Amino acid sequence: xxxxxxxxxxxxxxxxxxxxxxxxxxxxxxxxxxxxxxxxxxxxxxxxxxxxxxxxxxxxxxxxxxxxxxxxxxxxxxxxxxxxxxxxxxxxxxxxxxxxxxxxxxxxxxxxxxxxxxxxxxxxxxxxxxxxxxxxxxxxxxxxxxxxxxxxxxxxxxxxxxxxxxxxxxxxxxxxxxxxxxxxxxxxxxxxxxxxxxxxxxxxxxxxxxxxxxxxxxxxxxxxxxxxxxxxxxxxxxxxxxxxxxxxxxxxxxxxxxxxxxxxxxxxxxxxxxxxxxxxxxxxxxxxxxxxxxxxxxxxxxxxxxxxxxxxxxxxxxxxxxxxxxxxxxxxxxxxxxxxxxxxxxxxxxxxxxxxxxxxxxxxxxxxxxxxxxxxxxxxxxxxxxxxxxxxxxxxxxxxxxxxxxxxxxxx
Ligand code: NIG
Ligand code: FE
Numbered sequence: 001x002x003x004x005x006x007x008x009x010x011x012x013x014x015x016x017x018x019x020x021x022x023x024x025x026x027x028x029x030x031x032x033x034x035x036x037x038x039x040x041x042x043x044x045x046x047x048x049x050x051x052x053x054x055x056x057x058x059x060x061x062x063x064x065x066x067x068x069x070x071x072x073x074x075x076x077x078x079x080x081x082x083x084x085x086x087x088x089x090x091x092x093x094x095x096x097x098x099x100x101x102x103x104x105x106x107x108x109x110x111x112x113x114x115x116x117x118x119x120x121x122x123x124x125x126x127x128x129x130x131x132x133x134x135x136x137x138x139x140x141x142x143x144x145x146x147x148x149x150x151x152x153x154x155x156x157x158x159x160x161x162x163x164x165x166x167x168x169x170x171x172x173x174x175x176x177x178x179x180x181x182x183x184x185x186x187x188x189x190x191x192x193x194x195x196x197x198x199x200x201x202x203x204x205x206x207x208x209x210x211x212x213x214x215x216x217x218x219x220x221x222x223x224x225x226x227x228x229x230x231x232x233x234x235x236x237x238x239x240x241x242x243x244x245x246x247x248x249x250x251x252x253x254x255x256x257x258x259x260x261x262x263x264x265x266x267x268x269x270x271x272x273x274x275x276x277x278x279x280x281x282x283x284x285x286x287x288x289x290x291x292x293x294x295x296x297x298x299x300x301x302x303x304x305x306x307x308x309x310x311x312x313x314x315x316x317x318x319x320x321x322x323x324x325x326x327x328x329x330x331x332x333x334x335x336x337x338x339x340x341x342x343x344x345x346x347x348x349x350x351x352x353x354x355x356x357x358x359x360x361x362x363x364x365x366x367x368x369x370x371x372x373x374x375x376x377x378x379x380x381x382x383x384x385x386x387x388x389x390x391x392x393x394x395x396x397x398x399x400x401x402x403x404x405x406x407x408x409x410x411x412x
Contacts, residue, residue, distance in 0.1 A: 001406065002055040002062045004033030005048035006071040007385040012356050013372040020311045021349035028387065034071065035060070036377035040405025045371050063408070068385040069400055072352060073371050074143025074378030076359035077333050079247075079270050079291055081182075081324035082133040083161050084151050085126055086117025088325040092299075101300045101327060102253060105225040111151070111186050114325050118151035118161065127164045133323065133331070134168065138175040139411055141380035141399045142333060145175050146320070146363055148219055150182030154190075155204045158183045162214040174402060174409040176378070178363050180247060181209050184220035184227060184235060194227055198235045206242060217267070217363075221249040222257035229256050236264045245364055251275040251305075252296065262286040268318065268362040272305040273297055280306060284313035289362035292319045292354070294340040295328035307344040318362045319354040338394030348391055377406035 009032035015025055033048035035055070044051055055062050091104050091113065104110045118126065130147070137145055147165045152158035162179055169177040183201040191197035209215050218239045222232045226249075236246050245267050250257035252271035258279035261269035269283065270291035283290045290310050297304045311317050319337045322328035330336070337351045346354075357369030368376045382390050383398040401410045 002033055002035045002051050002060055003379075003403070004051065004065060006032045006065065006381065007068045008032070008387055009034065009045065009071045009371065010352065010387055011045060011371040012073055012352060013370045015349070015353060015357070017358065017361060018316045019314045021347055021353055023347050023349045026349045026352070026387075032071070034371060034377070034379070036406040040377050040407070042371060042373050042375050042377050044373065065381070067383065067400070069381045070384050070387045070390065071371070072141070072380050072382070072387075072390075073356045073369050074380050074402055074404065075141045075333055075355045076144040076363070076369055077137065077142050077320050077323070077355070078146050078268065078318055078359040078362040079293060079320035079322050080146055081148050081150060081322070082137070082145070083126065083130045083147050083149065083164055084114050084118055084325050085121040085129060086114055086325065088113055088329070091326055092329065095300065102225050105186070108189070110326055112189070114151045115153050115188065119154065119157045123160050123164055126160070127167060130164055131168055131171070131173065134173055134175050134177070137323075137331065137333075138173060138402060138409060139399060140331075140333060141382070141402055143175055143378040143380065143402050143404045144178065144360065144363070144365070144368060146178045146180060148180045148182040150185035150219070153183060153185065153188040155208060158205050159208055159212070159214065162209060166214055174404045174407065176404060178217070178365070179215040180217040180219050181206065181215045182219040182221070184218070186221060186226045194231045195234070198227070198231060202235070202238050206239065206244070210242060216244055217247060218244040219247045219249060222260065223249070223253055229260055232257065233260055233264070236260070236266075240264065251279055255279050258282050262288050267364055270320070270322075271296060272310075273302050275306060280309050280313050280315070283310060283315045286315070289316045289318050289358065291362055292317060292340055293322035293328060294319065294336040295330055296322045298336070298339070299326070299328040299330070304340055304343050307340060307346060311346070311350060316358055316361065317350070317354050318359040319351065320359065334390065335394045338391040341391055348388055351391060377403055379403040
């Protein structure tokens with residue numbers, strides 16, 4: 001099948017994995033097309049006229065698009081908590097009234113509020129709620145989305161969450177899901193010691209996750225109100241020995257986890273709002289991707305992570321929504337990325353890289369994030385004739401359609 005013509009097609013191919021990028025490094029093909037095979041992989045990309053001639057000659061189906069469109073690789077949101085029940089509007093009101101995120105957590109609210117609601121809900125209702133959020137994500141151009149557990153904190157409820165994510169992946173929503181077990185989100189009150197709970201996670205939850213093949217990724221929240229660095233190191237060493245990839249909620253309020261994430265060769269260290277020059281230096285040459293979560297800065301009214309400094313130092317930077325009921329309730333990857341770009345002075349190239357191939361790298365996925373022969377036919381088409389408008393008009397981004405493995409989903 002041939003898709004096109006697109007007014008502009010940004011391939012994002014042949015770009016460096018790490019460090020700063022300028023827009024001149026973007027490959028922009030004018031009046032372009034892309035071809036894919038029946039399995040949903042890209043077979044050609046280039047000038048539309050050439051591809052059209054070839055398609056006509058070989059009798060290849062053409063999906064003709066008539067309006068001005070800019071095509072990007074399908075967007076990748078590499079950090080979300082979209083599987084949850086209940087609301088935290090009350091937390092939000094308390095924060096607006098001056099209470100801090102950590103104070104609310106210390107008082108037994110925050111994440112525990114969502115845990116109580118998520119434990120109670122049936123798998124069917126949880127699936128419905130999560131599906132709705134993911135479909136909204138798909139409408140916003142996202143074709144790959146990471147989803148964490150972490151609001152169960154018992155074997156039964158964590159497995160319920162991961163099973164819901166697995167079922168939604170099976171449904172095929174036009175958005176490919178990558179699940180992560182975040183049972184080590186916080187210590188639930190039923191356990192008096194962090195280590196007792198982490199041992200329970202290792203023996204009762206992760207062994208099941210592995211056995212049922214529900215996820216191959218494990219996350220931990222390292223923070224004053226969650227797990228300390230030493231306990232997290234103990235836990236992650238065991239987790240790694242079990243064969244899981246790891247990722248860390250790091251330096252959100254205290255700079256205590258970047259070094260651990262880098263030492264442990266975590267796939268990513270996410271948040272980093274309170275990383276200092278020391279942590280930036282750790283991440284600068286690391287394999288670990290630094291993931292910016294601007295929605296969490298906005299949601300708790302805190303500063304943005306030092307994205308500009310990290311890029312200039314040579315780090316691999318991705319941008320994700322952290323979509324969750326507490327710290328980052330807005331979703332909307334492009335709006336968040338656009339806001340981060342304005343405050344941190346990021347180029348379009350740096351933002352697009354951060355929500356495509358660099359975000360895919362954070363998930364350990366090499367088969368997507370660029371428009372190149374052999375990669376998945378995952379695309380997002382925007383209703384504009386100039387790629388620069390995508391961030392410029394972020395709050396009003398108009399996705400025309402997405403394709404997941406070559407299957408089109410038009411925006412409603
Ligand atoms: O990424 N920081 C820890 N976890 C989430 C928040 C979860 C919540 O507040 O429900 C985050 O910000
Ligand atoms: Fe998070």
